[in-house]
Amino acid sequence: xxxxxxxxxxxxxxxxxxxxxxxxxxxxxxxxxxxxxxxxxxxxxxxxxxxxxxxxxxxxxxxxxxxxxxxxxxxxxxxxxxxxxxxxxxxxxxxxxxxxxxxxxxxxxxxxxxxxxxxxxxxxxxxxxxxxxxxxxxxxxxxxxxxxxxxxxxxxxxxxxxxxx
Numbered sequence: 001x002x003x004x005x006x007x008x009x010x011x012x013x014x015x016x017x018x019x020x021x022x023x024x025x026x027x028x029x030x031x032x033x034x035x036x037x038x039x040x041x042x043x044x045x046x047x048x049x050x051x052x053x054x055x056x057x058x059x060x061x062x063x064x065x066x067x068x069x070x071x072x073x074x075x076x077x078x079x080x081x082x083x084x085x086x087x088x089x090x091x092x093x094x095x096x097x098x099x100x101x102x103x104x105x106x107x108x109x110x111x112x113x114x115x116x117x118x119x120x121x122x123x124x125x126x127x128x129x130x131x132x133x134x135x136x137x138x139x140x141x142x143x144x145x146x147x148x149x150x151x152x153x154x155x156x157x158x159x160x161x162x163x164x165x
Contacts, residue, residue, distance in 0.1 A: 005108050006082035007043060010072075019066045021048035024103035026089065026096075042078055042085040046096050058090050 014020050027044030049058065067079040078085035091097050125133070141160050148154065 004043070004084060005111055007084040007086060008108075008111070010081045011045060011086075014063070014066065017066075018050055019063055020088075021050050022100050023047045024096075024100040026099065042087050043081075044087050044089060046089050046091050046100050048097075048100055049090055060088055060090075063088050 008025075011020075011023055015022060024046045025043065026046045027042075047063075049062075064074055064079065067081075068074065073080040075085060078087050080086075089096075091100055138160075145154065145160055
């Protein structure tokens, strides 16, 4: 069974042994720390590589070698760590740098607590009537669609529903 906590321990070991200077969880898994979970295939990890890169072509060969030496499988661009496909992404701009430099350092206890809180939320939502679930969707539309509309015109499928629960 895939273990996100074990994958984080391995990432911390990679930092401790100097394979990466530092890292930050990114993508859908990072969003899941603070909001509703999203379906995702892998764990995206922004990284600082040790030393200065002298070439515009960045190699992840030291990471793949380190992983292979420890028995982790390589799967396309992923390293399979404790059943979790992990994709390493070298920091590519100032925002990625900031994410790594200021990332919260989630402990195993925090992760377990967040998982339990989310499981509790899902248990409570399972018991809601369809009318209440539709009300949630409509409330999200009232909040999100105006924000999206400020950025660009809404596509036909993004128009608010003309229903009341």
